[in-house]
Amino acid sequence: MSRTERLLDLLQLLRNRRTPVTGPALAADLGISLRTLYRDIATLQAQGADIQGEPGLGYVLRPGFTLPPLMFSADELEALVLGTRWVARRAEDSRLSDAAQNAMSKITAVLPAELRDQVEGSPLIVGQGEIIPAAVDMGAIRLAIRTEHKLSISYRDASGGATDRLIWPFAIGFFDRVRIIAAWCELRQDYRTFRLDRIVGMESLADRYPRRRGAMLKEWRQREGVPPQR
Structure with missing residues (x-):
């Protein structure tokens, strides 16, 4: 392991702990000596990391530290x-x-x-693929989700039937060919998903919906068996 990678791992260990962690525990996790650990902590402190503590008491990383340029593996x-x-x-x-x-x-x-x-020079290439394009502005949908505002949509189902809906959007799903909105539907009084390519009209409303977006997302995930994404 290079020293840069070791410093990055040390930062991550500290970031994952909310309470002080002892030097011996950090050294054991990293597979290094205590002397090397103390030198690495001093290096990170010199680069601006707010690491507080001392030998025998433990160390904790205060929030707000921005990674310097080398801190990517x-x-x-x-x-x-x-x-x-x-x-x-x-x-x-x-x-x-x-x-x-x-x-x-x-x-x-x-x-x-x-x-x-x-x-x-990265060799990782993303192919274009076949995507069914959305007929509405996805940026407006993302804004409605961020600000927890209702959307009025005109929606056509798979058989071509059209309905007007008032929805509380809380997530966008990106699949291979289609994009979907997960939302609470006032018409159905339940959670529903809507394909963006079947939304033929949309209006962003000034009304905020009465529930928190995060709470709805958590509830929907539990009901649908969708695991949280890191």
Whole structure:
């Protein structure tokens, strides 16, 4: 393990703990000596990490530390590249695609030269694939979800029947060919999913829905057996 990877692992160990953890425990987890651990902690503190504590009492990382440029492993960089490339090519949401490309540009700009070369020369390729395009603005749907506002939609089911619905959207699902909204439907008084390619009209409303988005998402996941995503 390189020293950079070791420092990253040390940060992650501290970030995962809300209470102080002793030096011997950290050293054992990392497979290093106490002397090396103390030197690594001093290095991270010098780079701006608010690590509080001392030998014999334990250490804790205070919130708010921004990772310096070297704090990405090769696997983490490839995951970032693959994720942003997928969003840029497959999300079918122009604002989200632009945001993914901008985010990757910001990350690449602060990487050292050798890691920047790995990103720019990444062999991970995202194919275009066949996607059934949505007829509505996905950016407007994402905004409604973030702000917990209702949407009025005109929806056609698989047989072509049309209905008007008032929904409380709380999630968007990205599948291979289609995108769906998970929402509470006022007409059915129950949770429903709606394919975006079957929404033929949509209006964002000023009304906020009365429940918290996170609570509905948790309840829907439990009912549908959808595991939480990390």
